[in-house]
Amino acid sequence: MSDLSLARAALDVSPPSGLGAQVEAMPLRGMVTIRGDLGDAGFAAALQAATGCAVPEVRGSTVSGDTRVLWMSADEVMIFCAWDAAPGVVATFMEKAGDAHVLALDVSDARAVFRVSGEKAWRVLAKGAPVDLERMEPGEVRRTRIATVAAGIVRTDGDAFEIFCFRSFSTYLWNWLCVGAGAESLSDL
Amino acid sequence: MTRLKSGGALIDRDTSVTFTFDGKPFRGMKGDTLASALLANGVRLVNRSYKYHRPRGVVTSGPEEPNALVNLGSGDRHEPNIRMTQIELFDGLEATSQNRYPSLKSDVGVLNAAASRLYPAGFYYKTFIHPRVAWKHLFEPVIRRIAGLGRAPTEADPDTYEHQYAFCDTLIAGGGPAGLLAARRAGEAGERVMLVEQTERWGGRLLTDDDAEIDGKPARDWIAGQVAALEAMENVTLRLRTCCSAAFDHGYALLYERRADHMTPTGPRHRLWRVRAGQIVGATGMIERPIPFYGNDFPGVMLASAVRDYVRLWGVAPGQRTVLYTTNDDGYRTALALHEAGCHVAAILDARADPVGILVEQAREAGLTVMSATGIGKVSGNRDGVREIQTVPLDRGDDVELGKRIECDCVAMAGGWSPVVHLYSHSGGKVVWDADRAMYRPDPENPPRDRHGEPYVRLVGGAGGALTTGDVLASVGGATPSVVAAAEQPARPVWFTPSQGKAALGGKHFLDYQNDVTVADIRLAAREGFESVEHAKRYTTLGMATDQGKLSNINGHAILAETLGKAMADVGTTTFRPPYTPISMGVIAGQEKGLLFKPVRQTALHDWHAEQGAEFEPVGDWRRPYRYQRDSEGREASITREIKRVREKVGLLDASTLGKIIVRGPDAGKFLDLMYTNMMSTLKPGKCRYGLMCNDNGFLMDDGVVARLDEQTFLCHTTSGGSDRVHAWMEEWLQTEWFDMRVLTANVTEQWSQFAVAGPNARALLERLEGDVDFAALPFMGFAEGTVAGMPVRVFRISFSGELSYELAVPTSYALSLWEALLDVGGDLGVGPYGTEALHVLRAEKGFIVIGDETDGTVTPHDVGMSWAVSKKKDDFIGKRAMERSDLTRQGRKQLVGLLTEDPGYVLPDGAHALSKDGERAIGHVTSTYHSPTIGRSIAMALIEGGMDRMGETVQIGIDRKTSVKAVIASPVFYDKDGARQNV
């Protein structure tokens, strides 16, 4: 029974369309933070059991069905999954990890996710992210800043990027993305 | 009208453009700049100078223009100090002249010029020293009115701006022949290339000086071919109207794109490109130097290169009778261009004793008069411009007589060329004086170096010192195109031309047009001991105007060298600083203005709070409800109502902003024992403990309640706005000091929304919701997990108000449901929300501290009476060793106390100082101060020297210079000293 739609808090600006980039607020998504020794076989087995995914390479992500495991740091991954699947992922991982020194937390409500897609999507993000987005590989994860907000960017496929940030910044970032995608300037970029 | 009947490579004679200058309508042509259009309309007086208010005209045709600054636009689009040589004309353009009153033609400030002998270098420094008070009230206001540039805009800028990050292997600044060729070479090598050009056209000087043949083609055809080839390359980005404003460390460059200045803006007006480049190639060309001679600032005295630009690019004759004063062969191109366009060239004065070169011969063959070893001694004219010049023989010392008078309306100065070395200088490269070519050029021994210590900025073409088209193209490297062009003879630099007898310094020989700095000023500075080039610059203001000395620096430094009897290389030059030309304030802000000015963090209930009349206050980046407005009640009334609700019934506080950090692992207890001053490892699962966190200076930095969730897992609450800082602090110790500890952390602040349910009716309210938490059984400082109203909750029985109180945390997506459920079931119990001001009064009544109010980074736990929270059993914790230092253990440190004013109705100002008995010294200050509705009087907390030993003492609190009030030092716990209310 979740009732706080993230888009609800973020409707100060309407998302523009037809300018080469679309911005969407994604519905609630299951998210799990897991920390531990990513190189450990037991960790990999527990992650596989919980998500069906292998441990991703540095700054990469692995996908199985609608579950994606994102490399966040040397000892941390983030799991994107269905919202109601997150508790199960935590439980399965902790059970399989046994006595290993790990941490798995359901953080499905901590962050907001936006999707920016289209031919000019990377140009919208390049207005505030100091990252070579044009050369980002599909599946690549990049934690950086957008304007002054800490954000993660994953190139999900082709022209599409998913952006995640702490939920309290979602109104700001939504507005920021919409202003950037709405500028008629995209035509000459 | 001075528009020529034919010619003008950039203009479209079929498309007329209308604009106004000082309110008067004019017509120009598509492709004109404001400068070329005004010249075409015969307007030569465009500005008054900064200090002497002398009439000034256009000197150049590009970004180096010192004189022709205008106010552009009107109303909210008004913008001052724009160089009209860079303004592309569009229909409806409005420009007004600057620095004149009441009008350009009759300017009262010209009186300054009459008194100009009273304004030597350093005049302001010398004159307005005494009396001191007069500066602010008399001198400064008057000087500000007389001096100055454009009018600052007063309205908010309606335009939009943006940034764009970009990455490339090679960034090339400048779209002239060298830049185009460099881009071609890099593009063909498969590099990711950006080529930018500050004007709206490719080709640089080759568009004007098209006498060369490249690869067997006319220069313009060669340019068109290069541009077409580059446009076909996918790995090359080309951008016009984009100036490389700055080159910084490690390949970082800023590009200033004037995206919509030449049209009615659609989309952002300017764009700032923030580029990371592997290599930066500066193909930024050269700037021609003026020549300092008497009266070299009358309208109509222009750079020779600019004169021929106006003829060839815009089909405008800057004069009908022109005198050329040149130090080199290139200047002759101006005479030839004028002659070819049918304009009279009255004379060519060549500083050299025996000019020979191919261009010289062409001029002679055209029947033009060439006078060798001759310069301009004096220019005569009025506000409409030059009337005549008088020649002067060179090479006869300073004590010479003026020679022949030549009637003319235009003077073209060809003083030699200075490479635009700015990008090299910006990024740390050094320049060297090249005496043969009379120029500062980049020093190949001292290039800017990148993070690997390798050179990353290279100047090519004119910027690198190449003077001819052949040398320009050869400097790029790789296969050089074949060039057929006239050979040129060496130049003879002229830094100063005497006027009459003993150099006649009474007449004005201008160096810096914009700041009105003359040769005499530099000589005076040198005589007065300002021998360093940096000192002379600041004393005279040479090169410190908005043009940053693009025309004046080299001449000025040469005059200084000559006066000091030093070599040019020994005097040195000032360092060029970014930006190359001014950039708009708007583009620096980019997209982050208005709604996007600064990120604001909102809790999940933000909209609910707003709908309930919340007045928000910033807490860190968060916005929290300060109080809730009901009907028409006043501010005080609403706060009192909320306080009474908590003391008498039950209130709800959105405490979601409190930081929440999970700390887990076999060593978690051991780690927290080091992080907190008190013992955390002994905390039992299911229990909470209030903890203090210090830094290694022993000073308080954060506080909060720690709950032990299970044997290996702790949940640490932090202050609002402290979550990121404390999480980073924990990680810093784990990663850099105690990396052998098996501890993992996670910041879950935003996963959980948290509400305080506080007041005598709190338990009754919570028990009305269905669930499996036994609120009655949960002891003070207990923790439980369960389900309430179908939602997963964590319950902490903790109190920051002193009342019976529970804090409930739910996953944020349930926040509104739980909040509304609590309000729905408790109407008869008097439930309602309270804001942060009520929270603060409630905690102050109980003497609870707030980090940042009672602490300021110099306060220890002992200072605030919390020695009970500092463990004596632990070998170590952060801050322990520091607390043993003599200053932290000495008597007389400021200590936290309560203050009760003599007048119970008087609320002390926050921060007011407590005074020593003699009133001479501050012995402490008020840290929190409120009216307490609960006890019906004012209360305050303060840090007072030795305060804990001064209970009952009356102190004076200074209110302002004259007033002080009396207050009694008391315990900071004003209400329910035994804590009975929270233990029910």
Add this chain to the structure above:
Amino acid sequence: MLLIQCPVCGVEAEETEFAPGGEAHILRPEPGCSDAEWSAYLFERKNPRAVHYERWRHAFGCGKWFHMARHTHTLEIFGVYAADAPEPPQEIRDRIAERTAP
């Protein structure tokens, strides 16, 4: 603005993604140390116009601390290495010797 390579996540990113943490390899004395030792730990820092070993954190990125050897004047970066390294690795010291040889 510096361009810094994070040794943990491998990205080469601009300085704004990082937070500086001051001089590296400062040991925290044991609790029983003298006032002078404690004062040195808290306050005494080098400020050289030379190679400087310093601490940085990839604050907006992977969040990890690391060490960097950087020349404070030329801004040349000689290498980055792990936050738990007690001293600069030989490889970086060799590079510094080679690059700063007179």
